[in-house]
Amino acid sequence: KNEVEQSPQNLTAQEGEFITINCSYSVGISALHWLQQHPGGGIVSLFMLSSGKKKHGRLIATINIQEKHSSLHITASHPRDSAVYICAVRGGIQGAQKLVFGQGTRLTINP
Amino acid sequence: DTGVSQDPRHKITKRGQNVTFRCDPISEHNRLYWYRQTLGQGPEFLTYFQNEAQLEKSRLLSDRFSAERPKGSFSTLEIQRTEQGDSAMYLCASSPNSGATYNEQFFGPGTRLTVL
Numbered sequence: 001k002n003e004v005e006q007s008p009q010n011l012t013a014q015e016g017e018f019i020t021i022n023c024s025y026s027v028g029i030s031a032l033h034w035l036q037q038h039p040g041g042g043i044v045s046l047f048m049l050s051s052g053k054k055k056h057g058r059l060i061a062t063i064n065i066q067e068k069h070s071s072l073h074i075t076a077s078h079p080r081d082s083a084v085y086i087c088a089v090r091g092g093i094q095g096a097q098k099l100v101f102g103q104g105t106r107l108t109i110n111p
Numbered sequence: 112d113t114g115v116s117q118d119p120r121h122k123i124t125k126r127g128q129n130v131t132f133r134c135d136p137i138s139e140h141n142r143l144y145w146y147r148q149t150l151g152q153g154p155e156f157l158t159y160f161q162n163e164a165q166l167e168k169s170r171l172l173s174d175r176f177s178a179e180r181p182k183g184s185f186s187t188l189e190i191q192r193t194e195q196g197d198s199a200m201y202l203c204a205s206s207p208n209s210g211a212t213y214n215e216q217f218f219g220p221g222t223r224l225t226v227l
Contacts, residue, residue: 004153031214041148041200043218086153090214097142097206098167099216101153 003027006087006102014110019074021105023087026068033099034061034072035086043086046072077109115219117203123225124193131189132222136205143186144216145178146202147171154202160186161208193226200224 004025013019023032034046047054047061049070054061058077063070074081084106088099116135124130136143141162146154157176159167162183172178175193180186190197200223204216 033216035218041202041221041223043154043202043204043221045215045217048215088153097159097161097214098144098156098169099146099154100156101146103151103153 002103003100004087004089004102006085006105008105009103010106010108012108012110013077015078017077017109019077019081019107019109021072021085021087021107023070023072023102024068025070025087025089025100027089027091027100029089029091031090032063032070033088033090034070035088037084037086037104039083046085074107079109079111082108115203115205115217117201117219117222119222120220121223121225123227125227126193126195128193129189129191130193130224131187132201132203132224133185133187134203134205134219135185136203137207137217138184139207140205140217141183141208142206143180144204144206145186145188146204148200148202148221149198157188157201190224193224195226198224198226 007022031050033048037043058075060073084104086104087102118133143160145157148154158178160180175191178188200221202221203219206216
């Protein structure tokens with residue numbers, strides 16, 4: 001079993017729909033990252049959080065440390081949101097810096 | 112600030128050849144990471160530098176792989192005697208040691224390696 005599991009693996013929705021991508025992890029962490037990857041490979045950091053909730057524009061990320069679970073929400077989805085969304089965790093060991101990644105969720109928003 | 116840059120962006124090589132990739136982090140970012148991503152998968156950690164010191168290496172980094180960051184600025188990743196299984200996207204990221212973006216990782220565009 002991978003340390004970081006995402007669901008769903010693929011998601012297709014219509015423009016305007018509310019999107020939820022889930023991430024569960026099995027290890028202690030110091031922070032969780034949500035990343036966006038467009039075709040061609042470039043990865044952009046969306047959020048880094050260790051508790052609670054963060055919002056940026058139409059994107060919202062939440063984390064529940066006790067349940068080892070995080071969600072990424074997109075409100076009023078748009079075709080330009082189509083990308084792979086990746087959840088990654090940074091270990092709870094002091095000084096641990098590497099990220100452990102989920103396999104990604106491929107999101108397609110149709111007009 | 113031009114972001115993290117990687118060179119080359121694409122590399123096609125024949126099995127058995129050596130290849131070297133370069134990563135230039137964001138200036139003054141003292142942490143640098145190498146990851147590898149195969150098709151349809153999330154990235155996997157390879158190695159991590161703080162300044163010029165290589166502090167962690169994954170067991171994925173076989174003896175054919177070596178990474179350096181000699182002056183604590185740019186880094187190189189060399190793969191000797193390439194195998195077809197080395198075909199992947201090699202990603203570099205950097206992060207600062209302090210400030211508002213402390214511990215956030217900034218990724219380069221990646222180097223896509225194809226081993227024929």
